[in-house]
Amino acid sequence: MKTNDLSPIIEKIENRQRISASEGLQLLQSNDLITLGRLAHEVRQEKNGDNAYYIINRHFDYSNICELSCHFCAFAKKEGDKEAFLHGIEDMQQKIKASLREGITEVHMVGGLHPSLPWSYYTEMVRAIRDLDPALHIKAFTMVEIDFFARKYKMSLEQVFQELMEAGLNSCPGGGAEIFAPRARRKICKDKIDGDRWLEVMRVAHQMGLKSTCTMLYGHVETEEEIIDHLDKLRHLQDETGGFLAFVPLAFNPELSVLGRAFRPTSGVKDLKMLALSRLYLDNIDHIKTYWVTSGLEIAQLGLSYGADDIHGTVHEENIMHMAGSSSPHSLSVGNIRRLIGEAGFQPQQRNSLYNII
Numbered sequence: 001m002k003t004n005d006l007s008p009i010i011e012k013i014e015n016r017q018r019i020s021a022s023e024g025l026q027l028l029q030s031n032d033l034i035t036l037g038r039l040a041h042e043v044r045q046e047k048n049g050d051n052a053y054y055i056i057n058r059h060f061d062y063s064n065i066c067e068l069s070c071h072f073c074a075f076a077k078k079e080g081d082k083e084a085f086l087h088g089i090e091d092m093q094q095k096i097k098a099s100l101r102e103g104i105t106e107v108h109m110v111g112g113l114h115p116s117l118p119w120s121y122y123t124e125m126v127r128a129i130r131d132l133d134p135a136l137h138i139k140a141f142t143m144v145e146i147d148f149f150a151r152k153y154k155m156s157l158e159q160v161f162q163e164l165m166e167a168g169l170n171s172c173p174g175g176g177a178e179i180f181a182p183r184a185r186r187k188i189c190k191d192k193i194d195g196d197r198w199l200e201v202m203r204v205a206h207q208m209g210l211k212s213t214c215t216m217l218y219g220h221v222e223t224e225e226e227i228i229d230h231l232d233k234l235r236h237l238q239d240e241t242g243g244f245l246a247f248v249p250l251a252f253n254p255e256l257s258v259l260g261r262a263f264r265p266t267s268g269v270k271d272l273k274m275l276a277l278s279r280l281y282l283d284n285i286d287h288i289k290t291y292w293v294t295s296g297l298e299i300a301q302l303g304l305s306y307g308a309d310d311i312h313g314t315v316h317e318e319n320i321m322h323m324a325g326s327s328s329p330h331s332l333s334v335g336n337i338r339r340l341i342g343e344a345g346f347q348p349q350q351r352n353s354l355y356n357i358i
């Protein structure tokens with residue numbers, strides 16, 4: 001076991017002082033999960049009380065056709081592949097209509113970087129969802145997709161966001177961040193936009209008034225220093241814009257990706273440590289999400305005592321992680337979510353996309 005005197009850092013956290021990158025690294029390298037959990041729980045309770053949030057939502061992946069081939073990704077296919085799909089707008093409307101009858105308040109929509117769709121596909125898709133229900137929150141397109149739209153359709157980032165917002169876009173998901181460090185990025189997604197560009201696109205989103213989440217993919221080639229570097233960059237941007245609603249640490253699932261053959265799934269200890277570290281490092285982001293789709297239900301439930309305050313939502317139909325081999329269910333009922341939260345000793349609170357309690 002590594003010896004690692006955490007006392008000065010513990011004192012800082014207990015006095016609610018911001019920890020430095022090197023102190024974050026020291027926490028990450030500590031084996032004292034119980035202390036990390038205790039500290040993270042205190043911060044979580046101070047920010048969110050006994051509340052543990054969930055949302056009634058559905059995921060909708062409009063297409064898995066992508067011109068890139070990131071090594072960690074088992075979702076993307078090429079045009080003509082057996083498993084490739086592209087949803088038409090009517091088909092999408094029908095699916096979302098069915099979910100609206102079940103009470104969703106948010107649709108979460110992403111897709112691959114499709115090489116041949118017209119720009120109108122995206123704006124019409126958003127408009128068609130908006131037409132179904134003016135109150136439904138549309139959270140769509142990662143910064144990777146937004147950058148792709150700007151380059152492909154020769155528009156500024158502002159113009160892309162403006163047109164999508166006019167069609168009905170309300171906020172953006174935080175995917176595509178993976179890990180910002182260029183060394184790691186070269187190994188897992190060398191053709192994707194770099195970390196600086198992801199942050200630049202997100203900065204514009206926030207400046208345009210769009211809120212978002214932010215993510216980090218861990219459990220692959222990244223080093224401990226690269227994890228801290230990633231969290232630090234997010235903390236900096238949040239200081240500047242205040243646009244992040246929640247942080248979502250995503251455990252890499254090695255099952256079916258090209259990269260995966262060399263890796264094992266992350267352990268429960270690692271997943272809980274990432275939640276606790278995130279809660280302690282990202283002092284300016286109100287919510288930490290324990291994403292049951294990647295972590296599994298057991299860790300998601302335990303995660304509520306390790307700094308997380310949000311267990312995500314009903315989801316309805318998740319493809320990205322399941323095509324990578326996730327064995328968690330494709331959706332969760334509200335009853336199950338509330339039971340998981342209640343059993344963990346927290347107060348289940350249905351939230352909307354902006355974290356207002358419904």
Ligand code: SF4
Nearest residue numbers: 066068070073076112
């Ligand atoms: S991670 Fe995104 S950009 Fe990369 S291959 Fe998969 S769908 Fe395409």
